[in-house]
Amino acid sequence: MASASVIPSATKVLVVDDEPGLRQMLGILLRRHGYDVIAVAGYVAAREAIEQAPQPFPLVLTDLAMPDGSGLDVLADAKRRAPATEVIVITAHSTVENAVEAVRAGAYDFVRKPFETSELVTLVGKALEKHEIVREIRRLRAQIAALPEVVGRSPAMRAVMDLVARIAPTRTTVLITGESGTGKERIARAIHESSERRAAPFLVVNCGALPEALMESELFGHEKGAFTGASSRHLGLFREADGGTLLLDEVGELPLALQVKLLRVLQERRVRPVGATQEVPVDVRVLAATNRDVAAAVAAGTLRQDLYYRLNVIQIELPPLRERRDDIPALAERFMRRFAEEMGKDVVGFTPDAARALASHDYPGNVRQLENTVERAVALAGARAIGLGDLPPEVAGSVGEASASLLELPADGCDLDAVLHEVERRLLVAALDRSGGVRTAAARLLGVSFRSLRYRLGKHSLAEVVDEDASDDPPSA
Ligand SMILES: Nc1ncnc2c1ncn2[C@@H]1O[C@H](COP(=O)(O)OP(=O)(O)OP(=O)(O)O)[C@@H](O)[C@H]1O
Ligand SMILES: [Mg+2]
Known part of the structure; x- marks a missing residue:
């Protein structure tokens, strides 16, 4: 590929019109305003573009009457793929009634042919502004819905929640420490819920719960027949949590040999299931929790120092309840x-x-x-x-x-x-x-x-x- 585009990740706009002249004109006009335009000639091509785009289109501009289908169907498809997609309908005099119907069905607005280019550009700008606002509101709503789950207005808990809000959008590993019952898992969940990963799973594994051999397959999965009793393939928690968050509880209790493997997974972002020859990429945010003194565990040699450094990029320390009576x-x-x-x-x-x-x-x-x-x-x-x-x-x-x-x-x-x-x-x-x-x-x-x-x-x-x-x-x- 050649050099990076001048406008970094320009907003994508899908233009649907069977008239080549109009399609071309819209393409030129919108590109000149910095949009990344994909223009297609009819309903079928539009449906394909909507379904196959890696990210949903923020905005679709569609003609109403086309030989192979209706702009109303383009609208329905776009909204089905992503309700936040805004749709502007272009209508000829004869189809104004349909345009009104489109607005009722969720289109942002319609323009009548012939239109002033400035009028269209303004409308496109407004529709995209609405798209942004809707997305922002959703994001904030989700954050708000997640955050009140953590009760606490003491200065200590406010500081913790400030930190949670700041690190949630990143994929930094976080080590959460605190006495038993202080809310470590609750905070881990709050981090997951206030992140973009919230739609994917949040899984918890107690690192001390299983003997080494079982633990490895629990975490990284295994192939069928990898060991006696492995009668079927097992995905493992890392792959089950793909796209989401995995909390390693009592991470200091993980057997040393597995600590090495875990460190590798964290660095390479790939897991090798037991009995597999290939590594598999995974996208998991890892959080770790412990109620032990981790520094002492490192000193005693039960927690590898390199793993400790890798996990402890950010530390959240939850004070005991008696120190935050408020x-x-x-x-x-x-x-x-x-x-x-x-x-x-x-x-x-x-x-x-x-x-x-x-x-x-x-x-x-x-x-x-x-x-x-x-x-x-x-x-x-x-x-x-x-x-x-x-x-x-x-x-x-x-x-x-x-x-x-x-x-x-x-x-x-x-x-x-x-x-x-x-x-x-x-x-x-x-x-x-x-x-x-x-x-x-x-x-x-x-x-x-x-x-x-x-x-x-x-x-x-x-x-x-x-x-x-x-x-x-x-x-x-
Ligand atoms: N700030 C909080 N707001 C509301 N509920 C909380 C809060 N902190 C803890 N809890 C509740 O208290 C209980 C214990 O919390 P949690 O399981 O997160 O503690 P933990 O630190 O992980 O404990 P352990 O060390 O025993 O694993 C849970 O039922 C949790 O929902
Ligand atoms: Mg816990």
């Missing part, structure tokens, strides 16, 4: 709603002392332990609010342990709004507690009006934990 209320709330729905129970909140106990516990099992605690509590709850008695003793006993530290500035700073929010919540909870849930009394204890208290309770989703029977609303003002 996240506890939102996590507990999220889990409570989910389990209440799953179990079909009318549980809507936590009593103040239960909320306080949850926020004060140390959680050696981190987010997973909180999740299990809330699941159990929802199952046990006999009222609309989860009470202290619904929590396991080790959590219920945490009330009042750690609360003073809110007024100290942590070494890595804090999120002032989140801290003030938490201070307000705790004082509200304490006042409700002391007043036995009587809101007028709680308002008095806090020196605020009843309205103000009610507003604040709503803000903290505490309104529901107030016992409505003890209702004390003053006669409405």
Whole structure:
């Protein structure tokens, strides 16, 4: 091939018209404006071009009445291949009705023959602008849909999510570290879901789960008859995850011989199935997770240093939950709603002392332990609010342990709004507690009006934990 095109990856436009003169004119006009034009003479050729283009056309310009088919069919084919493709219909006077129908069926607009070239060029520009906006909105929607899955507004989790957003579009390997239950797999999934790979599989393999021989075929696949018992061909996780993401969990437990093979796969982007003579290309983004001290594993010789460097291009460290307590209320709330729905129970909140106990516990099992605690509590709850008695003793006993530290500035700073929010919540909870849930009394204890208290309770989703029977609303003002 000759030198690269002057306009890097110019926008492709498909022009469909049976009139050679018009086809040529459109080609010249649009190329002059920097588009990469493919011009075809009829419906059948258009269908072929639409189906076979490596990427869907952003824009199709089609005549309506052609000897071998209709522009309406071109429109339908283009939209079937990619709904984001925009279609502009060119119509003669006699087919204006069909053009209106085309717009109803999803065409961007139509132009009547004869047309001003400037009018057409403007329309093409606008249609492509819409195409871009639609694609951008889709991309953002998908990102938004994926991201709220990770709950956490603490400074530490915000920093993690910022990093996730920045690295998601790349194919960098990422090493995710953190104690058991801190959400490593959840973050790996968030990376996959916010990347262009989201439509392809996200697979997880526990590297310590299988003996070496089985592990190799699990990862890289095997040919039929590769070893005794290999009665059929096995694709292997790398090829199953092709186009997607593979999370290597507890990567430090991979047998050393396989670590060498894994490193090769990461570098060459090709796998050799057990018993195969040929390597097969794979396109997989690899993420690794571990709750061990990886540097120590390297020092001890159980994790190869070269593999460690290859995996650890970016490291995401998830702090234990006890070091980001700001996240506890939102996590507990999220889990409570989910389990209440799953179990079909009318549980809507936590009593103040239960909320306080949850926020004060140390959680050696981190987010997973909180999740299990809330699941159990929802199952046990006999009222609309989860009470202290619904929590396991080790959590219920945490009330009042750690609360003073809110007024100290942590070494890595804090999120002032989140801290003030938490201070307000705790004082509200304490006042409700002391007043036995009587809101007028709680308002008095806090020196605020009843309205103000009610507003604040709503803000903290505490309104529901107030016992409505003890209702004390003053006669409405
Ligand atoms: N930030 C979060 N938001 C919502 N759910 C979370 C979050 N972090 C963790 N979870 C939930 O907590 C549980 C444990 O998380 P995950 O499995 O990702 O932890 P892990 O670090 O991979 O644990 P392990 O080291 O034991 O493999 C999961 O059910 C997960 O959905
Ligand atoms: Mg895990």
